[in-house]
Amino acid sequence: MQEELRHQIALTQIPQIGDIVAKKLLAHFHSASAVFKASKHELEHIPDIGTVRAAAILEFDDYEQVDKEIEYIAQYDIQPIFYTSAQYPKRLKHCADSPVMLYYKGNADLNAGRIVSIVGTRAPGDYGKTICAKLVEDLAAHNVMVVSGMAYGIDIIAHRQALLHGIPTIGVLAHGLDRIYPPQHKGTAMAMVENGGLLTEFLSETQPDKQHFPMRNRIVAGIADATIVVESGLKGGSLITADIANSYNKDVFAVPGRIGDPHAAGCNELIRTNQAMLITSATDLVQVMGWDHHHPSKVQADPQLGLFLTLDEAERHILTLFTGNDEKHIDQLRRESYLPGSQVASLVLKLEMQHVLRGLPGQKYQVIN
Structure with missing residues (x-):
């Protein structure tokens, strides 16, 4: 396990290997350790890897920094969450450019069943401050977790109001967990x-560079069911977050x-350009999201836990692409898993035979609860 964690962190530190390419490597080799044990020939023949990236993997030797990070997360009780882990946020996993590794400290x-991101200007007026506080207060009755970016202004108001009303709140950082x-x-x-x-994707000692x-904003957008923009100028991080959320097919409110x-x-x-729905109260959000009709349940990371633990890594990888009772088309599973089409078809068939997945009309599948 320690060796795998070592290689997981190392994979994120290779300059030529970004999150999307790293996922292709994981889809092919199924583990970070296997990536580093692969031959030059094997690496070069994977689509989008080639000679330059293969050489970068084979020549990587900065394990001093990697081992230092492992010591740091152990000392400060930080949870490393790799992309293939059952603990990885399911909503974020559906985003193509999501981080391969996250570092998390919290409880x-x-x-969680319902997650909302709230973002806005760093210099809000009295109107924005009041609206933000009221939105968070009213969300408390609907078991919603609040996410934001720990910045001045709307971000920190959302976090503090969540704490005031007993709402769990996640701060996504643009730096390492050794600082705030x-x-x-x-x-x-x-x-x-x-x-x-x-929550962050950055190693300790990483500065909050511009x-x-x-990069932080894509996590804020991807980890939530919906994003609310409270106040914003025509430019800034809030609009970047809203644009990213739209690209992820998330609901956006303003x-x-x-x-x-x-x-x-x-x-x-x-609102004018139909990039966000108008929101005047928490009731607007709750009605649009359908949260006024039923109680939330946790997004399942491990349905049929006993059986899940007996599946092989590739089968578990397919299963973790499902959120709750949602339905997935076979083509969607191919895209999100980064696995060859023939392998996905084989894995889906095996999961059907084990009564983990249910086949639906139109080549769609659903987890059997």
Whole structure:
């Protein structure tokens, strides 16, 4: 297990290997350790790998940093969550560019039944502050977990209001877990670890550099069922998050504001261009999401747990692509698994025979609960 973790972290540190390519390697070899044990010939003949990337894998030797990180996460009780792990957030797993590795410190369930991301300007007006606080307060009655990015303004208001009302809240960081940025939010972050958590894709000692914030935003957008933009100008991280959420086919909501108010310009534009639904209260969100008719259940990471543990790694990989009772077309499973079509068909058939998956009309499949 330690060797596999070592190779999992190492895989994320190869400059030529991004998240999408790493998933292709995992689809072919099924584990990070197998990637590093592969021959030059095997690596070069995988689509999109070629000689340059194969050489980068074979020549990687920065295990001093990797071992230092393993010591750090053990010392501070940080949970490394790899893409193939059953603990990996299912909603995020469906996003093509999701991180291969996450680092998590907290006690909230990353596969909770209902998750909402709330984002907005770092310099909100009184209107935005009031609306954000009221939205979070009213969501408390609907068992919703709140996610944001720990930034000044709307982000930290959402986190603090969630804590005030006993709502689990996750802060997604644009740096390592050895620091909090901005440092003024350290007290809130410590409270979040007790009722929620802190999540990042970055190793310890990673600085909050400018390019890391858009990367952080894709996690904020991908881990939730819906994203709410409370106040935003025509440019900024909130609109980036909304755009990413739309690209993931997530629901996006925006709070309208006065015409001519620079704080409202971004939200009004999202609504005007049909990139977001207008929201005036938590009731609007709850009705659109269908959360007013039934109680949430955890997004299942391991349906039929006993049988799940007896499946091989490839079978478990297919099974973890399913969220709750959703239906998946065979082509969708091929895309999301990054496995060859023939292998997916074989795995699906085996899971059907083991009464784990149910075949539906139109080449669709569903987990048998």
